[in-house]
Amino acid sequence: MENKTIKPLGDRVLVQEYKKKEDRKTATGIIIPETVTADDVKLGKVIAIGDGLYTQNGVSIPMSVSVGDEVMLPAYGQGQEIKVGKEKYMLYRESELLAVLRDETETQLTMELD
Numbered sequence: 350m351e352n353k354t355i356k357p358l359g360d361r362v363l364v365q366e367y368k369k370k371e372d373r374k375t376a377t378g379i380i381i382p383e384t385v386t387a388d389d390v391k392l393g394k395v396i397a398i399g400d401g402l403y404t405q406n407g408v409s410i411p412m413s414v415s416v417g418d419e420v421m422l423p424a425y426g427q428g429q430e431i432k433v434g435k436e437k438y439m440l441y442r443e444s445e446l447l448a449v450l451r452d453e454t455e456t457q458l459t460m461e462l463d
Contacts, residue, residue: 354397355433357397357440359402360401360443360444361442361443362412363395365396366392367394394419395419397416398414413443414443418450419450421447421450422445422447423445428445
């Protein structure tokens with residue numbers, strides 16, 4: 350399966366998870382180790398998306414995420430693990446994703462164009 354690409358079906362989203370490694374400090378300067386914050390929300394990058402869903406009348410409902418988006422993922426129990434070669438990915442339904450993270454500059458640019 351190393352030379353094949355994956356195209357999710359329907360409203361599914363292929364995500365490569367990662368952890369943001371940043372030191373967390375309290376107001377008094379105490380460093381909180383990563384193991385204490387392990388239950389925080391996970392993050393990932395959208396690698397591929399499906400075509401979206403269709404209504405009973407055949408009207409397409411487009412996906413609200415795009416390839417390359419950074420997304421917040423549920424901490425436990427959702428998604429299907431997929432391995433391609435040595436890489437590990439997770440397959441989620443779009444409704445299982447918690448949020449899309451955008452840079453402030455993108456948001457400001459969008460607001461200015463409206």
